[in-house]
Amino acid sequence: MSEEPLPPDETLEAARQLVRAGRPFSAHEVLEARWKAGPAEERDLWQGLAQVCVAMTQAARGNQVGADRLFDRAAERLAAFARSGGWAYGLDVDAVVEQARHHVGRL
Numbered sequence: 001m002s003e004e005p006l007p008p009d010e011t012l013e014a015a016r017q018l019v020r021a022g023r024p025f026s027a028h029e030v031l032e033a034r035w036k037a038g039p040a041e042e043r044d045l046w047q048g049l050a051q052v053c054v055a056m057t058q059a060a061r062g063n064q065v066g067a068d069r070l071f072d073r074a075a076e077r078l079a080a081f082a083r084s085g086g087w088a089y090g091l092d093v094d095a096v097v098e099q100a101r102h103h104v105g106r107l
Helices: 010-020 023-037 040-060 064-084 093-103
Strands: none
Touching: 010 040, 010 064, 023 040, 040 064, 040 093, 064 093
């Protein structure tokens, strides 16, 4: 994966495609590039989404403790972003938070 950040909308689409292809860690790398290049007020959005992807990776490896911690951190970070009222590029952040919380303890 390139370390060059994609524009926000392209970042979301690339991450979705990678997750659908069974490559959540690669999706994490795409999201990480965006969070490092993006404005500070969007950091919780991009980091939270990246944490979801790493949590998915840990879950796939059978690491329930690690996955639970990451899903929980991701949910908290994304909920904080949602409370800030920041633009999420059409992403339903509340739904992502709900799904992350739903996955805690489900391996």
